Structures are given as structure tokens and as C-alpha cells.
Amino acid sequence: MLRTRPPRNGPTMRHVTRRRIAVVEDEATIASSVAARLRSEGFDVEIARDGFEAIDLCRAYRPDLVVLDLMLPGVDGLEVCRRIQSDRQIPVLMLTARDSETDLEVGLGVGADDYMTKPFSPRELVARVRALLRRADRPAPADDPIRLGTLVIDPATRIVTLEGRDVHLTATEFDLLHRLAQTPHVVYARRRLLSEVWGYRAGAGERTVDSHVRAIRRKLGRSVIRTAHGIGYALDTNCLL
Numbered sequence: 001m002l003r004t005r006p007p008r009n010g011p012t013m014r015h016v017t018r019r020r021i022a023v024v025e026d027e028a029t030i031a032s033s034v035a036a037r038l039r040s041e042g043f044d045v046e047i048a049r050d051g052f053e054a055i056d057l058c059r060a061y062r063p064d065l066v067v068l069d070l071m072l073p074g075v076d077g078l079e080v081c082r083r084i085q086s087d088r089q090i091p092v093l094m095l096t097a098r099d100s101e102t103d104l105e106v107g108l109g110v111g112a113d114d115y116m117t118k119p120f121s122p123r124e125l126v127a128r129v130r131a132l133l134r135r136a137d138r139p140a141p142a143d144d145p146i147r148l149g150t151l152v153i154d155p156a157t158r159i160v161t162l163e164g165r166d167v168h169l170t171a172t173e174f175d176l177l178h179r180l181a182q183t184p185h186v187v188y189a190r191r192r193l194l195s196e197v198w199g200y201r202a203g204a205g206e207r208t209v210d211s212h213v214r215a216i217r218r219k220l221g222r223s224v225i226r227t228a229h230g231i232g233y234a235l236d237t238n239c240l241l
Contacts, residue, residue, distance in 0.1 A: 018042060018043060018044040019042075019043050019044065019064045019065070019133060020043070020044045020045075020046070020061060020062065020063040020064050020065075021038050021043045021044070021045045021046075021063055021064065021065050021066070021067060021129065022045075022046055022047075022048060022054070022057055022058055022061060022063035022065075022066045022067070023035050023038070023045055023046070023047045023048070023066075023067045024047075024048045024051075024054040024057075024066060024067065024068045024069055024072065024077070024080065025047070025049070025067070025069045025095065026049050026050055026069065026071075026072055026073055027069075028049075030069075030095075030118075031047050031049070032047075033122070034067060034122070034125065035047055037122045037125070037126060038067075038126065038129065041126050043129075046061050046063070050072055050073045050074040050075070051072045051073070051074040051075025051076060051077070051079060051080045052074045052075055053074075054066075054068070054072070054075075054080045054084075055075065055080060055083050055084065058084045058087070058090070059087065063090065064090070064091070064133060064136070065090065065091040065092070065093065065129060065132055065133055065136070066081075066084065066090060066091070066092045066093070067093050067095065067125070067129070068080060068081060068092050068093065068094050068095065068112070069094075069095045069096070070094055070095065070096040070097075070107060070115075071096070071097060077094060077096075077107065078106055078107055078110055081094070081107065081110045081111050081112055082110040082111065085110065085111035089111070089171055091113050091132040091133065091135070091136050092111060092112040092113055093112070093113065093114050093115070093116065093125070093128055093129060093132060094107045094108075094112040094114070094115040094116070095115070095116055095117075095118060095120070096115055096116075096117055096118065097117070097118045105211050105214060105215055108170070108172070108173075108208075108211050108212060108215055109170065109215050110170075111170050111171070113132055113135075113171070113172045113198070114128060114132065114172075114198065114205060114208050115208065115211075116128070127200070127201070128200065128205070131198055131199040131200050131201070132198070132199070134199045135175075135197075135198060135199045140155065140156065140158070143155045143156075146178070146181045146182070148181060148184060148235070148237045148240050149237055149240030149241045150162055150163045150164075150240050150241075151181075151220070151224070151237075151240045153174075153177060153178055153181050155178055158171075158174055160174065160177065162220055167219050167220060168219070169216070169219065170215075172197070172198075172212055173212055173215055173216050173219075175197050176193065176197050176209070176212050176213070176216065177216055177220075177235075179193065179196055179197050180225065180233065180234065180235040181235050184234070184235045184236070184237045185234055185235065185236065185237070186234055187228040187231055187232055187233065187234040188232045188233055188234065189231055189232040190206040190209045190210075190231075190232045190233075191206065192232070193209050193232065193233070194206065194208070194209060209232075209233070213225050213227075213233055221239060223236060223238075223239035224236060224239060224240070
């Protein structure tokens with residue numbers, strides 16, 4: 001009787017590096033619940049209870065993703081996001097008890113990739129964490145720069161220029177603009193953008209698309225992205241000629 005032996009050099013659990021998640025939340029019950037759920041999904045998790053602790057944790061722990069509460073004692077979530085993103089680009093999923101459009105747009109503007117409003121589904125949080133990590137693992141496209149009138153989008157360097165001046169976009173803003181620019185004037189449904197830019201398989205989080213579009217419009221002008229009401233968005237090059 002033949003016995004099947006595992007390959008000598010095959011992967012084992014000891015060789016698999018678990019993805020690191022930093023959970024920054026001052027409410028102990030929420031922090032413990034989120035951390036427990038993420039650990040049950042196979043992630044390595046560390047918790048920070050305030051802004052100062054979060055900044056120190058991210059520098060020492062070097063997480064692959066941060067789940068970040070907006071309202072924190074000491075240093076608020078916006079400043080924490082700004083500081084950790086200045087050190088290195090890292091996916092950030094922001095949690096907020098408020099649904100203020102201004103707060104959310106400021107959070108996305110300092111580098112957060114997405115947000116969830118409390119109370120939220122733990123299953124949905126895990127799904128978004130996994131999608132953001134998959135997106136971060138994608139190789140950078142090797143496409144040539146896209147030139148649309150006075151707008152130039154270079155995916156290799158991730159630099160955007162408008163009328164010869166550099167325009168600073170967050171990582172997610174760049175990815176969204178680049179996707180729309182690949183086929184100008186074609187309307188992309190919000191669900192399609194969530195799938196192709198964020199990697200979400202479900203339709204949850206459609207307001208995230210709206211918030212990022214508003215942020216891009218503030219930087220490039222309102223006419224650059226056209227709204228197809230009830231459907232989604234398209235890049236309009238008429239204003240760039």
C-alpha cells in the first residue's frame with residue numbers, strides 16, 4: 001500500500017505570515033469585539049486606545065492595515081491618519097459614530113480608504129478589510145501615461161498633473177480617477193467602481209464612491225467627473241481641452 005508523503009519543501013502554517021491589523025478604538029467593548037472577530041479570521045491584531053498610542057503602535061508594529069476610529073482622546077483619528085500616512089502608505093478603514101459629510105470627506109482626504117458608520121456588521125467589516133488588503137497587494141499597472149487635454153495621469157509614478165501643475169491625490173482618489181480615465185465618457189455604475197477600485201464584491205459602501213468623487217472634484221474642478229443620476233459617474237474631457 002502506497003503512502004502519500006507531504007512535499008518536503010511545501011508550505012506549512014509556520015511559514016505563513018499572518019497579516020497584521022492595528023485596531024484603534026477607545027471604546028473597550030468595540031475594540032475587543034473587532035479584535036476578537038479579526039483574530040478568529042486568522043489576522044494578527046494589536047489594539048491602541050488613543051491617538052498617541054496609535055501613532056507609536058503603527059511605527060513599531062508596522063501593520064498591513066489600520067481600523068481607525070475617528071473620535072479619539074489625545075489626538076483625533078484624522079491627525080492619526082495624517083501622521084501614519086506621512087510615514088508610509090497603508091490601507092485605513094475609518095470608523096465613525098457620526099455621519100457628517102464634512103467629517104467623512106476630511107477623513108478620506110487625509111488618506112483613509114473607506115469608512116463604516118457605527119453600529120456596523122462585523123461580517124461586513126471583515127469583508128472590507130480583506131478587500132482593502134487584496135487591493136494593496138495588487139501590482140502597480142505598467143500602463144503608459146493617460147493624456148486627456150491638460151490632464152495627465154501616470155500610473156507608473158502615480159503622479160497627476162493638471163495644466164502642468166502636480167495635483168496631490170490620495171491612493172484611492174488616484175485609483176478611482178485612473179479607472180474612469182481609461183474609458184472617458186463611459187458611465188461606471190457605483191457597484192462596478194466598488195468592485196474594480198476597492199475590490200468589494202457586494203454593493204455595500206456606495207456612498208464611499210460619492211465621497212471620493214467629491215474629493216477629486218475639489219482638486220480638479222467640478223466638471224471633470226460627470227454624474228449620471230441614479231447610475232454612477234463618467235470622466236468628462238470636454239472641460240480639459
